[in-house]
Amino acid sequence: MKNKAARLQSIREIIIHSRVKSQDEILQKLHEQGFDLTQATLSRDLKQLRIAKVPGSDGSYVYIMPEIGSVGKLMQEKMSENPQRQIPGGFISINFSGNLAVIKTRPGYAGSLAYDIDSNTPPEILGTIAGDDTVLVILQENINHQQAMLALSPFMPELHN
Amino acid sequence: MKNKAARLQSIREIIIHSRVKSQDEILQKLHEQGFDLTQATLSRDLKQLRIAKVPGSDGSYVYIMPEIGSVGKLMQEKMSENPQRQIPGGFISINFSGNLAVIKTRPGYAGSLAYDIDSNTPPEILGTIAGDDTVLVILQENINHQQAMLALSPFMPELHN
DNA sequence: GTCATGTTTGAATAATTATGCGGCAAATAT
DNA sequence: ATATTTGCCGCATAATTATTCAAACATGAC
Numbered sequence: 390m391k392n393k394a395a396r397l398q399s400i401r402e403i404i405i406h407s408r409v410k411s412q413d414e415i416l417q418k419l420h421e422q423g424f425d426l427t428q429a430t431l432s433r434d435l436k437q438l439r440i441a442k443v444p445g446s447d448g449s450y451v452y453i454m455p456e457i458g459s460v461g462k463l464m465q466e467k468m469s470e471n472p473q474r475q476i477p478g479g480f481i482s483i484n485f486s487g488n489l490a491v492i493k494t495r496p497g498y499a500g501s502l503a504y505d506i507d508s509n510t511p512p513e514i515l516g517t518i519a520g521d522d523t524v525l526v527i528l529q530e531n532i533n534h535q536q537a538m539l540a541l542s543p544f545m546p547e548l549h550n
Numbered sequence: 551m552k553n554k555a556a557r558l559q560s561i562r563e564i565i566i567h568s569r570v571k572s573q574d575e576i577l578q579k580l581h582e583q584g585f586d587l588t589q590a591t592l593s594r595d596l597k598q599l600r601i602a603k604v605p606g607s608d609g610s611y612v613y614i615m616p617e618i619g620s621v622g623k624l625m626q627e628k629m630s631e632n633p634q635r636q637i638p639g640g641f642i643s644i645n646f647s648g649n650l651a652v653i654k655t656r657p658g659y660a661g662s663l664a665y666d667i668d669s670n671t672p673p674e675i676l677g678t679i680a681g682d683d684t685v686l687v688i689l690q691e692n693i694n695h696q697q698a699m700l701a702l703s704p705f706m707p708e709l710h711n
Numbered sequence: 712g713t714c715a716t717g718t719t720t721g722a723a724t725a726a727t728t729a730t731g732c733g734g735c736a737a738a739t740a741t
Numbered sequence: 742a743t744a745t746t747t748g749c750c751g752c753a754t755a756a757t758t759a760t761t762c763a764a765a766c767a768t769g770a771c
């Protein structure tokens with residue numbers, strides 16, 4: 390068809406501007422705009438545009454463009470391409486005190502470690518603050534050290550040896 | 551069941567560490583780890599964890615963790631309703647744990663927000679520490695979250711909608 | 712023109728994912 | 742203790758999404 394590019398553009402706009410929760414909804418909007426296509430084609434278009442359906446906080450699902458706020462996602466994909474290759478994180482030690490964890494790293498590594506933790510935000514972790522060689526991790530209330538350790542261990546590959 | 555929390559944690563780790571492309575694959579890994587569940591339960595778990603399946607660069611699909619924190623997620627969704635509307639102060643989310651509050655901001659905004667809070671020094675607030683996109687607020691002892699929220703809300707106009 | 716090659720598509724269907732319903736057990740209330 | 746609520750889960754199935762296959766069309770070489 391001669392208007393595939395225009396269609397893809399329209400799909401992008403629909404995704405960005407409205408909150409659609411199924412391909413059929415998108416399809417309907419496209420039909421309203423005069424595009425004539427089936428769900429099969431739409432599925433392929435979405436794949437090409439790398440548009441994803443994610444569970445939303447209201448208990449249903451939403452289609453989103455991964456580029457919006459996506460740095461973490463891309464990173465994660467890169468990482469999972471080579472799951473065995475671990476990025477040496479300069480990790481040295483971790484200790485707990487109350488609702489805090491203190492991670493020591495080699496000088497200069499704290500920021501990147503904190504960034505990795507923040508980008509994945511396990512629900513047990515409220516946030517992090519990094520200096521040069523220390524990351525302070527603030528834990529959710531009622532999270533015990535065991536649980537926190539589980540949540541944090543993915544970011545400290547050195548622990549898995 | 552007593553092991554749901556552990557299961558969710560395992561799911562998160564599987565998502566982060568390996569490249570899975572269907573629920574059945576995740577299910578298989580979980581079974582290998584000794585968890586006994588069906589696809590139905592896994593689907594519900596993924597929904598709760600807000601894990602999404604996105605089209606990957608290699609032409610297939612990958613499950614990923616969306617990166618933003620709890621309250622932040624709501625904000626982000628709100629924003630996608632009105633994509634043009636900007637966040638004035640860079641505020642994204644606030645959460646409490648014990649005598650701490652963790653405020654997430656857009657990158658670069660943490661410092662100015664912390665400065666605003668510090669320079670007004672409400673008595674409920676002992677002090678703040680800012681990274682790039684996170685402000686750690688240390689609360690007075692015996693201040694509850696409600697009170698702290700009241701003391702902090704003047705600095706987060708976005709909450710007053 | 713014919714032929715080969717590649718792209719795009721719909722119909723049908725396969726594959727995958729979400730959910731209504733009922734059961735069960737733990738927690739909470741009476 | 743008994744009743745009620747609440748959360749979790751499997752089964753079966755609905756709903757949704759991806760893909761196979763064949764066909765239509767375009768493009769460019771010859």
